[in-house]
Amino acid sequence: MSEHALPSASAPRVERWTPVSLGFTVALAGVLALLGFGPLLFGQGTIDNLTELYFLVILAIMWNALAGYGGLVSVGQQAFIGIGAYAVVFLSVEHSLSPYLAMALATLFGAAISIPLGAVVLWLRGGAFAIGMWVVAEVFAILVSLDATLGGGTGTSAVLAFNLRYTPEQRLHDTYWFAFAAAAISLAVVFALLRSRLGASLQAIRDDEDAAASVGVRVFFGKGVLFVLAGAGCTAAGAVIVAWQLSILPLGPDSIFGVNWTAKMIFMVLVGGLGTFEGPIVGAIVLYLLETYLSTRMGVWYLVMLGGIAIGVALLLPRGIWGTLQERLNTRLLPVGYRLRVGR
Amino acid sequence: MSALLSVERIDARHGLLQAVREVSLEVAEGETLALVGANGAGKTTLLRTIAGAHRPAGGRVVFDGRDVTRMPAHARARLGIALVPEGRRLFPQLTVEENLRVASASRRTGEWNVERVLDVFPLLQPRRRHRAATLSGGEQQAAAIGRALMANPRLLLLDEVSLGLAPVAVEGLYRSLEGLIESGTTIVLVEQDLARAMRVASRVVCMLEGRLVLEGRADDLTRERVTEAYFGLHARSGA
Amino acid sequence: MSWVNAVVHGILLGGFYALLATGLSLMFGVMRIINLAHGSLALVGAYMTFLVVEHLHVSAYVALLPVLPGALIVGYLLQRTVLERSLRAGELVPLLTTFGMLIVIGNLLQYFFSPDVRGLGSGSIGTASWRATSSLTIPWFDVLVLGVAVGVLGGLHILLRHTQLGRELRATAADPDTVELLGVNARAVYARATAIAVATAALAGVFYAMRSNFDPTTGPTQLIYAFEAVVIGGIGSLWGTLVGGIVLGVAQTVGARIDVQYFALAGHVVFLAVLTVRAVVQAGGFRVALRTAG
Numbered sequence: 001m002s003e004h005a006l007p008s009a010s011a012p013r014v015e016r017w018t019p020v021s022l023g024f025t026v027a028l029a030g031v032l033a034l035l036g037f038g039p040l041l042f043g044q045g046t047i048d049n050l051t052e053l054y055f056l057v058i059l060a061i062m063w064n065a066l067a068g069y070g071g072l073v074s075v076g077q078q079a080f081i082g083i084g085a086y087a088v089v090f091l092s093v094e095h096s097l098s099p100y101l102a103m104a105l106a107t108l109f110g111a112a113i114s115i116p117l118g119a120v121v122l123w124l125r126g127g128a129f130a131i132g133m134w135v136v137a138e139v140f141a142i143l144v145s146l147d148a149t150l151g152g153g154t155g156t157s158a159v160l161a162f163n164l165r166y167t168p169e170q171r172l173h174d175t176y177w178f179a180f181a182a183a184a185i186s187l188a189v190v191f192a193l194l195r196s197r198l199g200a201s202l203q204a205i206r207d208d209e210d211a212a213a214s215v216g217v218r219v220f221f222g223k224g225v226l227f228v229l230a231g232a233g234c235t236a237a238g239a240v241i242v243a244w245q246l247s248i249l250p251l252g253p254d255s256i257f258g259v260n261w262t263a264k265m266i267f268m269v270l271v272g273g274l275g276t277f278e279g280p281i282v283g284a285i286v287l288y289l290l291e292t293y294l295s296t297r298m299g300v301w302y303l304v305m306l307g308g309i310a311i312g313v314a315l316l317l318p319r320g321i322w323g324t325l326q327e328r329l330n331t332r333l334l335p336v337g338y339r340l341r342v343g344r
Numbered sequence: 345m346s347a348l349l350s351v352e353r354i355d356a357r358h359g360l361l362q363a364v365r366e367v368s369l370e371v372a373e374g375e376t377l378a379l380v381g382a383n384g385a386g387k388t389t390l391l392r393t394i395a396g397a398h399r400p401a402g403g404r405v406v407f408d409g410r411d412v413t414r415m416p417a418h419a420r421a422r423l424g425i426a427l428v429p430e431g432r433r434l435f436p437q438l439t440v441e442e443n444l445r446v447a448s449a450s451r452r453t454g455e456w457n458v459e460r461v462l463d464v465f466p467l468l469q470p471r472r473r474h475r476a477a478t479l480s481g482g483e484q485q486a487a488a489i490g491r492a493l494m495a496n497p498r499l500l501l502l503d504e505v506s507l508g509l510a511p512v513a514v515e516g517l518y519r520s521l522e523g524l525i526e527s528g529t530t531i532v533l534v535e536q537d538l539a540r541a542m543r544v545a546s547r548v549v550c551m552l553e554g555r556l557v558l559e560g561r562a563d564d565l566t567r568e569r570v571t572e573a574y575f576g577l578h579a580r581s582g583a
Numbered sequence: 584m585s586w587v588n589a590v591v592h593g594i595l596l597g598g599f600y601a602l603l604a605t606g607l608s609l610m611f612g613v614m615r616i617i618n619l620a621h622g623s624l625a626l627v628g629a630y631m632t633f634l635v636v637e638h639l640h641v642s643a644y645v646a647l648l649p650v651l652p653g654a655l656i657v658g659y660l661l662q663r664t665v666l667e668r669s670l671r672a673g674e675l676v677p678l679l680t681t682f683g684m685l686i687v688i689g690n691l692l693q694y695f696f697s698p699d700v701r702g703l704g705s706g707s708i709g710t711a712s713w714r715a716t717s718s719l720t721i722p723w724f725d726v727l728v729l730g731v732a733v734g735v736l737g738g739l740h741i742l743l744r745h746t747q748l749g750r751e752l753r754a755t756a757a758d759p760d761t762v763e764l765l766g767v768n769a770r771a772v773y774a775r776a777t778a779i780a781v782a783t784a785a786l787a788g789v790f791y792a793m794r795s796n797f798d799p800t801t802g803p804t805q806l807i808y809a810f811e812a813v814v815i816g817g818i819g820s821l822w823g824t825l826v827g828g829i830v831l832g833v834a835q836t837v838g839a840r841i842d843v844q845y846f847a848l849a850g851h852v853v854f855l856a857v858l859t860v861r862a863v864v865q866a867g868g869f870r871v872a873l874r875t876a877g
Contacts, residue, residue, distance in 0.1 A: 073678045075619065120855070123862040127617025127678050128818065131810045132858065138807065139851045146844055252800070253689070259803060263686045266679060300694045307686035314679045315668050395764055421766035433761040435754045446754045448747060450766030495766055 035180060039173040047176045048244075053288045054179035055240040056268065058186050060280035060287075062233035063265035065190055068275035069199075070226040071206040073126070075262050076133025077234045079140050080110050082257035084238025085158075085248050086144055092161035094149065099161040100178055103239035107182075110235025111228055118227040122220060134259065141257035145250040155249035158242045175243040182236045187281075189229065194277065198222060206275075260303065267306045270313045273320030282322045346409065348373040348530050349394065349499055354403035356389050363389040365554040366403070371499070374528045378535055378545035378562070381574060385551040387534045388430050391501045394532075395427035396420040407499070421450045426497035430504050430534075432488040436477035440468055440487050443476050447494035454496030461490035464520050482513030486520070493524075500524075502533040506540070518544065538570060552576045585718035586840060593836035595722070597812075597829030598729025599794075603787035604809040605735055606780030608824045611813070613756040613776040616666060616677045620684035621784055622806030626799070627688060628654055628785025629792035630696055633703060643703045643793055650789065651782050658781025662774040670773075685803060692799040705793035728790050735783055736825055743821075752776060804847075811854040 039047055059077070066072040087106035092099040117136065124132045145153040162171045193199050204212035205222050213219045238256065242248055248256040264287060272283025287306075295302045317324060347370035356364035364386040371377050379387050392398040394405055396417030404413045412420055434443050444458050462469050465486040471479055476487060485505050492500060506514040518540065525531060525544065535541040542548060542562045550558035550573040558565070558573035571577075607621045618624075628650060635646035665684070669677040705724055712722040743749035751772050754762045759769040791797060791805065808831060816827025831850050838849020 067675070071675065073675050075678075075682060120859045120862045123865050124858070126615075126674070127611070127619070128814060130678055130682075131617065131619070131807065132814075135807060135811065135851050135854055139848065139855070142844075142848045142851070146848075253803070260686075262682070266682060270679065300690045303690040304687050304694070307683040307690070311665065311680045311683035311687070314676050314683070315665070315672060318672055318676070397760060397764060416768075417763040418766050418768045421764055427764045429761055429764065433758055435757045435761075437757060438750065438753060442750050443754075445747070446750050446762065446767065447765040449751060449762075449768075452766075491765065 032184065038180070039176055044169070044172060047172050049288075049292060051172075051176050051179045051240065051244050052291070053284060054176075054183040055237045055244070056264070056284040056288055056291075057183045057281055058179075058233050058237040058240070059261070059265050060268035060272065060284040061183075061186050061190055062230040062237070063262075064269045064272075064274060064276075064280040065193075065226050065233075066230045067269065068279075069194070069202045069206060070223050071209070072122075072223060072226065073130045074133040074230070075130045075259065076135070076137040077230065077265060078257050078259065078261040079133065079137035080114070080231050080234035081238035081241065081261055082137070082140055082144065082248075082250065082255075083110050083113065084235035084240075085242035085256045086150055086156075086250075087235070088239045088242050089156050089158050089161065089248070090150065092158065093156075098165070099158065099243060100174060102161070103178055103236070103243065106239045107232055107236040110238075111232035114228045114231025115224075117231070118224050122223050122227060134262075137257050137259075141250045141255065144257070150250075153251060155247060155255075157247040159246050162243075162246075171243070175240065178243070179240045182233075182240060186233050186236070191277070193225075193229070198225060202226070263303065263306060263310075267310045269320075270310050271320055273323030273326070274318075276320070276323050276326060278326075279320050279322040283320065286321070347371055348408055349532075350404075350406040351390070351394060352404040352406065354390065354393055354405065355401045356386070356393050356398055357401050358389070363554055364393065364400075367551070367554070367556050368403075369549055369556060369559065371530060371532060373498075373530050375547060376525050376531045376533070376545045378533055378541035378548045379551065380535060380538060380541055380548060380570065381551035384553075386554040387551055388503055390551070391427060391503050391532065391534060392429075395425055395501055397427065397429075418449070421495055421497075422452065424452065424496070424498035425501070426450075426492040426495045426499070427501040428488050428492045428503060428505060430507070432484045434476040434479070434484055434488055434491070437475055439473050439475055440479070440483075441472050443487055443491050444494050447491050450495035452496040456493045456496050458494070461493055464493075464523060465490055467516065480513075481509050482516065485509060485513070485517060489517075489521075498530060500529055500531045502531065502535075504534050504536065506535065506537060514540075538567060538574070542567065542570070550574055586837070588719050589836045589840040590833055591719060591721060592725070593833030594829050595725035595729050595832070596836060597825070597832030598725070598732040599787065599790060600808055600812040600828030600831055601825040602728065602732035602735060602783065602790065602828075603805060604812040604824045604828055605732075605739065605821070606783040606787075607806075607809050608813050608818075608821055609739070609776055609783075610780045612819055612821070613752055614666075614670065614773050615674075616670065616681070617810070618666075618780070619678060619681040619806060620688060620802075621681075621780075621809060622804065623685050623688040623692075623802035624654075624657075624781050625784040625788030625791065625805055626692065626797065626802040627657075628788035629703065629797055630692060631785070632789045632792065633696075633701060636703060642706055643789060644706065647786070647789060650785060654782040654785035655778040658778035659774045661781065662777035663770070666777060667770055667773065685806070689799055689802055692802075696799060698798055698800075700796045700798045701792070702796045703789065703792040724794060728794070731786070731790070732825065732828075735786075736821055739779075739821060748772075748775065808850065811850060815854060815857050 038050060063074070063077060066074050084106045087109050088099060088102045091097045091102035091105060121129065121132050121136065144150050150156055166174065201212065202222050205219050209219055241256065250257055252258055253260045268283030268287045269280055271286050272281065273279025298305065313320060319327060349371040351367060351369050354364055354367045355362070367390060379390070381387050389398055393400050396412070396415060400413065404411055406412070407420070407423060407425060412423065435446065441458060444461055462472065467483055468486055468490065471483055476484065479487060489502065489505065505517060509517070533545070542565070545562050548560060548562050548565055548570060549556055550570055552573065557576070558570060603625060607618060610616050610618050631653065632643055632646045632650050635641065635649060636643055665680055666677060669680040712720050714720050743753060751762070751767050755767060755769050755772040763769055812828040812831045813824055814827065815830050816823030816825065830853065834853040835846050835850040838845040
């Protein structure tokens with residue numbers, strides 16, 4: 001048996017950053033800085049629209065974190081959206097807190113609730129977890145609808161929280177900034193997660209949970225982290241939504257606890273690219289455009305279209321727009337993975 | 345006399361790994377062919393390709409004059425190809441009898457039925473209504489072979505039937521198979537035990553790393569020659 | 584309404600849930616698919632029956648004659664087109680596509696039938712009841728539904744244990760690859776399972792429409808109840824679905840007895856309680872396993 005020594009010049013190198021990803025990250029930082037100054041640069045309509053885009057981005061990122069990284073398909077994240085919205089109303093209207101403080105506290109509250117909830121629900125797998133979460137959402141919706149102080153079945157509004165302290169313009173701007181910060185933080189947290197050790201073990205969990213467990217990956221802990229993250233994120237989105245649209249209802253598919261939110265999250269993530277980092281953002285932009293230009297014109301057919309596209313994408317373009325592009329171009333815009341460079 | 349089974353330049357892959365490379369062989373009606381080779385040589389993949397459980401990347405499988413390469417496994421079973429898969433793969437929650445009777449899906453009639461199978465494998469008689477998961481290794485293997493026979497096959501493919509069985513059980517199994525072989529059923533069997541394979545078969549082929557490296561009548565080949573081909577200690581020799 | 588009345592009505596309601604959940608349980612048992620559109624398909628059965636009743640002027644019972652075979656066909660085609668591909672695409676994909684179907688069906692129904700609430704007549708049985716005692720009244724229709732549920736479950740039991748199709752269903756559920764080697768077309772078997780599931784769902788949907796009002800949003804709600812029945816009774820057990828349905832029904836009616844608005848909530852609470860107990864048991868077992876292994 002002869003021994004072969006590899007000449008050091010051709011030893012494979014592992015890299016995280018590539019020239020493309022470096023360039024893109026710089027460009028991205030520029031765009032973010034620009035958006036950060038949004039209210040000073042854009043008109044009211046644009047600010048309002050961008051706020052919607054931001055909370056859609058948050059929702060997409062969170063749903064993707066659960067399903068794409070953790071293999072957890074949840075049909076009940078609207079539980080947290082509703083909690084976020086109602087917590088803001090409760091704290092700022094009933095207890096006269098500043099609405100933005102209320103929004104931050106609501107997010108913490110959502111994160112806190114997700115811990116005991118996760119302890120119960122994460123034992124479920126697959127479809128059982130999906131519908132289990134939906135039941136949780138329904139329970140929260142019913143409890144809220146039974147509470148007269150929260151407005152009961154006819155819903156409530158955050159109007160009173162804002163009207164006394166803020167002009168409509170201020171509400172618009174401050175909500176924009178909160179949403180922007182929440183979206184940026186969400187992206188940053190997920191980015192850090194993916195680059196961490198936990199990120200690698202999540203990949204293992206997603207690919208084969210039992211195999212991962214057998215090599216010592218802490219499966220339950222990994223799923224738990226994702227669940228709490230998604231809980232906090234969706235709660236923050238719900239807080240933004242109530243500050244944005246002001247009035248909310250507890251019951252019905254279109255309500256703040258409604259299953260249509262899940263429909264939109266699934267649409268964004270599937271169309272954008274399940275399991276990729278950039279995919280949810282692409283999906284959120286697509287949904288945002290559809291919402292802005294088509295939803296009012298199509299009535300009930302709008303949701304039919306969303307559902308139909310989601311089914312079609314799941315079967316025919318499973319990697320979504322971004323996932324497919326990523327594969328074709330063999331590139332990553334943001335350095336979340338590793339690349340193996342062999343030779344030179 | 346044309347062959348019952350003709351495998352022509354089959355290429356089979358598992359993902360990027362090439363398991364079977366350009367294998368061609370023929371099996372005449374009534375023959376017993378032993379397919380030997382080390383683990384990973386490609387024997388199971390080849391059997392599965394013949395049975396239709398694995399799609400080849402290239403080549404043809406011709407059965408009784410028909411090109412069945414594109415035919416799904418269940419259609420081939422109805423034509424008369426039956427595979428006893430590696431690891432038995434009985435349906436654990438079904439009883440022995442239920443396992444046997446699933447094979448009536450092949451819609452083939454013939455001499456094989458539940459009673460006949462139990463005659464040939466008497467050790468199954470007392471276990472007839474027991475769930476397959478409760479059977480011993482030897483009983484499971486007998487049931488798996490019986491199940492394939494229930495499809496009244498013209499070609500029976502046996503994949504490592506002695507694997508994991510106690511020597512006594514293997515003895516019993518081959519005694520039951522003797523009758524089968526003598527009755528003229530066409531059989532291809534994969535067997536790790538070279539001596540037994542050469543005793544039982546009329547022809548032997550040997551695979552190494554996906555290729556056919558030796559082929560010949562069992563009477564003509566010595567154990568040493570097969571062993572050499574098995575381990576690849578010699579340059580490839582044809583029959 | 585007395586407590587005894589509530590419990591008895593709950594048991595009868597459980598019969599309905601068992602019938603509704605049978606298809607869900609079957610599809611999961613054979614194919615490991617949780618069909619999120621199950622409730623919506625049941626609702627389609629109700630709406631189709633409504634159309635037949637409207638246009639042919641027959642009773643809902645007679646309308647079942649064309650509707651049930653139609654449901655069998657729909658289920659078969661559904662499996663061969665969407666669900667088969669979903670299964671191949673990945674473990675979680677069926678959840679996504681059946682959810683998409685839930686959204687599409689619900690909104691299409693809303694378009695074609697408007698959000699109006701409707702009901703189907705249930706004939707003379709529908710209003711007849713037996714006044715057992717001064718505080719207990721048993722509606723015959725609900726007894727009929729429970730009877731049908733037990734009959735369907737029993738029929739399935741016989742089908743699975745004593746027929747070739749049943750053997751093929753169970754074998755394919757256990758090992759879809761090996762079963763092909765024996766001449767069983769696994770995809771056709773799956774399609775038959777889905778056909779049966781959708782037909783039983785449609786039947787349940789029609790019964791639902793006969794005892795209460797329905798509208799396009801009813802589908803998802805019924806799916807949740809059916810799912811809760813399956814989980815409470817134990818996923819994977821057909822007769823467990825009957826038990827689960829009854830437990831759910833009783834929880835709901837007893838909850839409603841306390842306060843009408845607690846109907847659904849009571850069921851959800853029992854469901855979550857069952858989940859919590861199972862989680863605690865699993866966690867306890869997990870820890871024991873860790874201790875004994877370490």
